[in-house]
Amino acid sequence: MDILSNLALGFSIALTPTTLFLAIVGCFLGTIIGALPGLGPSNGVALMIPISFTLGLDAMSALVLLTAVYYGCMYGGRISSILLNIPGDEPAMMTTLDGYPMAKQGRAGDALAISAVASFVGAFLATVGLALMAPLLARVAYQFGPAEYFALYMLAFCTLGGLGSNNQAKAAMAAALGLALAMVGLDKTTGMPRFTFGNMHLFDGIDFLVAIVGLFAVAEVFFFIESHGKNSAIGVKLGKLTMPWKDLFAARWTMLRSTLVGFIAGVLPGAGASLGSFLAYAGEKAIAKDKDTFGKGNPRGVAAPEAGNNAAAGGALIPMLTLGVPGSGTTAVLLALLLTLNITPGPLLFTERPEIVWGLIASLFIANIVLLVMNIPMVRVFVYILSVPGYILLPGITMIAFVGIFSLTGSSFDMLMMVAFGVLGYVLRKLDIPTVPVILGILLGNHMEDSLRRAMVLSDGDWTYLFSSGISIGLWTAAVLGFVAPMFLRHFLKKPQTPAFATEHMADHIADKD
């Protein structure tokens, strides 16, 4: 019963008054961030990192706060999907399909309650899955040498790009762009500057937090101005709140099935929560006897995507923690957090710093329960916050982004660079080039180069060494498949049109931004 004693260790760390308080704050902020249209989980977590860092929180507290924000976002996204027909974040897109029709029939309260319970089931079971599977995967990851890691990074880029973009050339472009930016700075092995053009600010390389906040949050400012803020929420109505026990009971198998589908989608590198919720909804609709009621306010059409996306959010933590390879945009941001805190994820994390891993898992369980309590009786608070008009909200978010970066580095150069990344993010998304691979490239570029060079040291420059073990051949095969197969599968994976997203820029990337 290794896991139980590990969990006990985790809870003994996570159940202190401070961390409990941080979990509650994180859940609250996360739900708000998730609920506000245009401010998704990766945005939200990215904005919070510099702030939690300058607060001087220790590693465990920062992790608890940020993962609570992460789970909170996944819960929050559904609120605006149901009430406004505008997904609060990308993974909540599928929830609009049945959530909004239910709200129009005067069952907004029921839809919110069902989706909250479905979110809880999905996230809770996924966290159990994380606790069970992560140590197993960590044991496999022990056998990874530099060649295997290099292949694994290739796999992450290929599947993330392949699934997340509609055009393979653009996916490759995005990943290479990120990797190219990661090369800026002093070369670790030789100590020689690369691509710094003599600028002292660039000797340390490009701070990935600057890039993340720029590409996600500042780019969003430009999109918001362009759309004249017409997605800001006005006039939200919510009827009486009761627990729809009957619907919940009827949807019990839906939730479990969707949790499984979402969890698997989350564990796969590159798939992420959006794909999880999409597959869960599509699967549930395919096996339902009353297919024609889906899209017209079927409670199971609300339960499926919510269980799916929250389960995927938990599943996505597995590759991030055990291999150091994030499976989605938000877990990439969480990886950035870990690296900032000087924690290197990977199999060694499980043996050398078990308190971090199990404390994190325990805090996820706590966050889940806090979120369930918060989201059923307190949902009115969030609905109220949703009615903050865009002309206050957007300047506020922009200024918070600047303060975060400024307090982190205190330099105007980094703020200017953040603005530059904002422009880059705007142009890339306009051109339908996914931005998540860019982030992943900046984050992993140096590790990837390092593993290539170490592999070459081991083999004395023999490139065939990269394909010399069974594990690496398997990873390379999966990478090629993950990149090429979506070209043929795209035909089948067409998303149904969701009304609010037909005009929305975020619509185009399945795996982007979740």
Place this chain on the structure above:
Amino acid sequence: MRGDRIFGLVMIFAALGYLLSAAGIETSFLSDPIGPRVFPYIIGGVILVSAVAMLLQPDPDADWPRSATLAKLALTLALLILYAMSVRPLGFIVPTMIAAGVLSFQISPRPVPAALTGAGLGIGLFLVFKYALGLGLVALPRALMG
């Protein structure tokens, strides 16, 4: 079509510049078998190939903003750049009030709510960040604060 082609063309030049710059990286006698240049070469190559692919097979264009919106976006960009450069010398409150106010006005062109938003955010965020979160912000121009 045009967007992809222009971007592809720009990226071809960027990739060539990157490769050229990579060729100029100095290496030391202590280097490993492949040295600091090979990985950048590979990356530059991938950018080059995907840029050519974008040039040859462009996707249909997105709706690019018209000139009025474009002017607004350019103004926003200028505002953010000015803000980034002025927070250090001028302190937090005044630049934040102006930047937040102008952003607010751009979303909803009503002067009074915009001015109130600017003032409220400038002072409110300062109080929150400085006293509730304890970040080291400077309120007013350095010259005034001594």
